[in-house]
Amino acid sequence: MRNKVWLGTAVLVLVAAYAFYFANPNIAVSMFSNAWFLAVPLVLGAMVGVIGERSGVVNIGIEGQMLVGAFAGFFAAAATQSVVVGVVAGALSGIAMGAFLAFTTVKGQLDQIIAGVVINIVATGITSFYYESGKTIPRGLPNFDVPLLSKIPLIGPVFFSDGPIALFALVIALVLHFLLFKTRWGLRTRAVGEYPSAADTAGINVVALRLFNVTMAGTLAGLAGTYLSMEATSTFERGMSSGRGFLALAILIFGAWRPLRALAAALFFGFMSASASQLQASDVVNIPQQFINLLPYVLTLVVLAAAAGRVRAPGAVGQPFVKGD
Amino acid sequence: MKAKPFLVAAPAALALVLAGCGGSTGDSSSDGSSAAPKDCSSADVFCVGLVTDTGSVDDKNFNQAAWEGVKALEGDGVQTKYIETKDAKDYANNLKQFTDQKYDAIVTVGFLMAEATVTAAKANPNVKFIGVDQFQDPAATAPNVTGLIFPEANAGYAAGYLAGLMTKTNKLGIVLGQEIPPTQNYAKGYEQGSKAANPKSTVAKVYHPAGDNAFSDSPWGAGEAKKMLAQGADFIFGAGGGTGNGALGEAAKTSGAGSSIFCIGVDVDQWETVPEAHPCLITSAEKKLTQGTTDLLNQAKDGSIKGGNFEGKTGLAPYHDFDSKIPADVKTKVADIVKQLEDGSLKVA
Numbered sequence: 001m002r003n004k005v006w007l008g009t010a011v012l013v014l015v016a017a018y019a020f021y022f023a024n025p026n027i028a029v030s031m032f033s034n035a036w037f038l039a040v041p042l043v044l045g046a047m048v049g050v051i052g053e054r055s056g057v058v059n060i061g062i063e064g065q066m067l068v069g070a071f072a073g074f075f076a077a078a079a080t081q082s083v084v085v086g087v088v089a090g091a092l093s094g095i096a097m098g099a100f101l102a103f104t105t106v107k108g109q110l111d112q113i114i115a116g117v118v119i120n121i122v123a124t125g126i127t128s129f130y131y132e133s134g135k136t137i138p139r140g141l142p143n144f145d146v147p148l149l150s151k152i153p154l155i156g157p158v159f160f161s162d163g164p165i166a167l168f169a170l171v172i173a174l175v176l177h178f179l180l181f182k183t184r185w186g187l188r189t190r191a192v193g194e195y196p197s198a199a200d201t202a203g204i205n206v207v208a209l210r211l212f213n214v215t216m217a218g219t220l221a222g223l224a225g226t227y228l229s230m231e232a233t234s235t236f237e238r239g240m241s242s243g244r245g246f247l248a249l250a251i252l253i254f255g256a257w258r259p260l261r262a263l264a265a266a267l268f269f270g271f272m273s274a275s276a277s278q279l280q281a282s283d284v285v286n287i288p289q290q291f292i293n294l295l296p297y298v299l300t301l302v303v304l305a306a307a308a309g310r311v312r313a314p315g316a317v318g319q320p321f322v323k324g325d
Numbered sequence: 326m327k328a329k330p331f332l333v334a335a336p337a338a339l340a341l342v343l344a345g346c347g348g349s350t351g352d353s354s355s356d357g358s359s360a361a362p363k364d365c366s367s368a369d370v371f372c373v374g375l376v377t378d379t380g381s382v383d384d385k386n387f388n389q390a391a392w393e394g395v396k397a398l399e400g401d402g403v404q405t406k407y408i409e410t411k412d413a414k415d416y417a418n419n420l421k422q423f424t425d426q427k428y429d430a431i432v433t434v435g436f437l438m439a440e441a442t443v444t445a446a447k448a449n450p451n452v453k454f455i456g457v458d459q460f461q462d463p464a465a466t467a468p469n470v471t472g473l474i475f476p477e478a479n480a481g482y483a484a485g486y487l488a489g490l491m492t493k494t495n496k497l498g499i500v501l502g503q504e505i506p507p508t509q510n511y512a513k514g515y516e517q518g519s520k521a522a523n524p525k526s527t528v529a530k531v532y533h534p535a536g537d538n539a540f541s542d543s544p545w546g547a548g549e550a551k552k553m554l555a556q557g558a559d560f561i562f563g564a565g566g567g568t569g570n571g572a573l574g575e576a577a578k579t580s581g582a583g584s585s586i587f588c589i590g591v592d593v594d595q596w597e598t599v600p601e602a603h604p605c606l607i608t609s610a611e612k613k614l615t616q617g618t619t620d621l622l623n624q625a626k627d628g629s630i631k632g633g634n635f636e637g638k639t640g641l642a643p644y645h646d647f648d649s650k651i652p653a654d655v656k657t658k659v660a661d662i663v664k665q666l667e668d669g670s671l672k673v674a
Contacts, residue, residue, distance in 0.1 A: 030555030037548040129411070133384045136600045140578060232544040233574050234601045237567035238379075242538035242545070273534075277549055281498075281529035289504060293534030 010264075021154045031278055032158040035270035036166065037232065041066065041241075042266040043169045044224035045248025047176055048098075050259055051217035053252065054180065055210045056193040056316040057105055058112045061119030062221050063245025065097040069225025071127040074236040078135040086137065087165075087226055094222020095215060097123075102214035106207055109320035120245075128238050140234035141165065163231040165223055172220065173263040180259065189213060193314035196321040206321045221245075254304055256311040268303075272296035363404045366427040371626050373398060374423035375407040376416065378435030382407050385598040387614060391434045391457045394618025398626070416441035424449045430625045432457060432618060436507070439472075446470045453625040457618060460506070461634050468632040471625075473617045477507050478673040479666040480610035480639035481514025481564070484589045486662050487608065487641065488515075488560040489522030490655045493585065497528045498553035500546050500572035502565025503539035504532040511564040511591065511610065514673050518662075529553050533568050543571025550575040554586065564591040564610070573602035583647075594642035607651070609642035638667060 021028040045062045052059035059065075072093035077086025097119060104115045146160040146167070159170055180186040188209060191199040196206045224244070229236045251269060255262030273296045280289045365372035375395050377388040388409075395405050406428075408419040416438050423431050424445060430453040433442045439459040446454045446467040454470040461472035488497050499515050501508040512530050519526045531549050533539040550561050550572035561576040563569030569591055576588040582605040590599060590609030599606070617637030624630035640663050644651060665671035 026556060030552045033555060034548050034552040037551060038545070041544070128379075133381065133386075134598075140574075140601075143578075228544045233547045233571045234578075235543055235567070235570060235574060235599070237541040237543050237570075239538055239541050240543055240567065242542045243535070274548075274552065276534065277531045277552070281531050281553070289532050290534075293532075296534075 006261075018154060025153075027278075029154060029157050031274045032154065032271070034274040034277075035267055036158050036162070037270070038273055039266040039270035040162075040166045040169045040232070041224040041227050041244045042248050042251055042269060043173055043263050044165075044220045044227065045245050046251045046255060046262040046266060047169075047172055047259060048217045048221045048224075049249055049252035050176065050180070050255075050257055050262060051189075051213050051220075052101075053257060053314055053317050054193045055189050055213040056196060056314060056319065056321070057101070057210055057214050058116065058318050059101060059214070059217070060113060060116035060246075060249065061097065061101055061123075062224075062248050063241050063243065064116075064120035064123030065094055065101075065218055065221035066225040066228070066245050067123045067127050067239070067241040068097055069094045069222035070229035070236055070240055071131070071225070072222070073226035074137060074229040075130075075132075075135065077137040077230060081138050083137060083139065083141055083230060086230055087141070087223075090226030090230070091219045091222045094218040094220065094225070096218070097221065098215040098218020101218070102211045105320065106210045106214065109322070112318055112320075124239065127236075131236070131238055135236075137230065137234055141231040163227075165227040165231045168223065169227075170263075173259045176259040190314070192321075193316055196316050196319075200321070200323060206323075210321070224248075250300065250304065253311065253313075254300070254307055256307070257314060269296055269300055272299050365404065365429065370402055370404055371398075371430070372404045372406075372426070372428040373430045373432065373622060374426075374428040375405070375432040375434070376419045376423070376438070377407065377409045378433075378437055379410050379413055381409050386593050387458065388434050390593055390614035391432055391618050394615040395432055395622065397615070397619040398622050403626075413437060417445065420445040424452055428452065430455065430622060432622070433459070435459070443467055443470055453630055455618065455621050455625065457614060458507075458612070461632070463633065466632065471621055471630055471632055472634045473614075473621055473637050474634050475612040475614075475617070475637045475639050476666075476673075477510035477610075477612075477639070478514035478517075480591075480612065480641075481511040481562075482518035482521075482666060482671075482673050483514075483639075483641050483659065483663050484562055484608070484610040485515035485518025485520075485528075486522045487518075487655070487659045488562070488587070488589065489519035489526050490658060491587065491607075491651070492519075492523065492526055492559055494557045494559045495523065495526045496553075496556070496558040497526055497560045497562070498550065498558035498572075499528060499530045499562040499564060500549045500553075500569055501530070501532045502568045508532065508564060511562075515562055515564075515610075517673055522658075529556070529558060533565060540566030540568055543567045543574070546571030547575035550588075551579075554579050559585055560587050560589065561605075562589040562591070562610070570595070570599050570602070573599055573606060577602045577604040577606070579605075583650075587647075590642070596642065596645045603646065606645070607647045608644050611640055611642040613638040613640065640667070 048062050069090045073086045073090025076089030077083050104110045105112045141163040143163050150156040150160040188204050192206050192209050200206050251265045254265040276292050276295045279292045363370045373395050380388050382388050382392040432455045434457045436458050442454050442456045446469050456472045459472045460474050497519055516528045546568040561572050563572035573588045579586050587607045588605040595609045
């Protein structure tokens, strides 16, 4: 029943999108491209949250992890003049930030919220202090057309004519959904996040699994940052993550801790944002831009409020696991 | 197992230490670096201090332009020195370093320092303060503060005029930061200038929705530019700090950049500040900060400076690589408009 509702909604959205496309292909493609462009870091950020919270660790440091990823990626690429080195550095810095969260909260059993806040503060401090103006990278990550897929009307130009990280975000959401719900790793991860002592009794090494998951999830946050500084733009600005890490947390809840729903939620938010700027730019309605720009946030709030009663966080989120407790 | 607070405490302390470093100073006294600092309380020495907004004096932007304006004053009996602000919380402390040493004139850079500047001026009525890009509200200002302001609308008008003459699609775009008077003026000038040059042209205009990061959200700017370009715009004016720079970078990456797609920078000659925009950056709507700072400091030195607001000059930055690509008659028309704006015969309503 539930699945049918979701499938129905998806089909409805797709039909509406194509109706829009046939009415005005130019505007439709540009708006959906804009939506996806804005959604990519949100998707990656939400996936970090999905992995963390499904394993029982709240990660409110996604914002900081992203910012460090953007910083490390950009300045590594600027120093070596190689974008490949930049992407690798961005991902590795994400792992380092993930490892910090993992070891303090899982091994050290610190309050997870505090550890996340620390990540955000340290990230802002470090990236502002070591920021150097005037550095450039040889070029941003290039866009490319995926063979065949990029020929599909609407979906092709929107999803399959982008840079590598955008494509990766799309793929990782699908892969993560499969991993989480169809594999042994996924079952264990969910068990550890729902009821760690039961998982422990069943012989799962709770601490090791949480350490691994939270650390590796950092890669995605690092890549989200790299997307900001090397794919969406070719520049680093102080504080350029601009609250996207926090938005990703809202999307995680909106997406009911499920990768594919989070992907849909991120696209929804991106599209609301694209609609707001489209209304503002075209001047068709004469209302102050501040009100139009409220639209995505108000709608997100409404949807969140509607979804609030129906979604449930993993059972053990926020609680450190102490064996034999 | 007990919690290990030190795991968190160490990096947290590190962050605080980093953030608390205040500012670095540098000086370039006129008679060489080895000389002892002069006594600023003496009447024979004119001491000028500059406090940057968060950023360095070689940022190729506001801070650097203002510092160059200060350095232009160097000569006999002038000492110049700067303090780089690392954190907005340090504005007052950095200003105090200069007032404690009895500096004669202090230049502060950027809109964000306006409040700290007026507060310091009220505490030190004998020191002349020059607030670059800080509009002085007569009700709140002090008599010893002069705001160096720029008619952004004029700069926007010139940029719009050029875009209006050059556009092939008759669609122009402008990506702005937060909606505040300077960005509103840029947009207003841009719209009017493009209409004056080409009545058929339309301008798509977007302001950044959020407050806090409205001027550093380059990915958002890039996304907006991408959308405008896909809808047929062939000129993108990025007027909003990092947000606008993101738009310039996106236009530069679009196919046709430099032949059918162009972009316009803002505030300073962005050819120097945003190298990734070179493929499309035809010019920048420029505030002549260096000249304005020097003019005001000379007035402060000879005592003719007045409080309130002083209007600096605006114009278009050099065309650089695009000099040969712009038709000669377009250049003449634009130069004419810039001159009319400067002498006041053309006013932006």
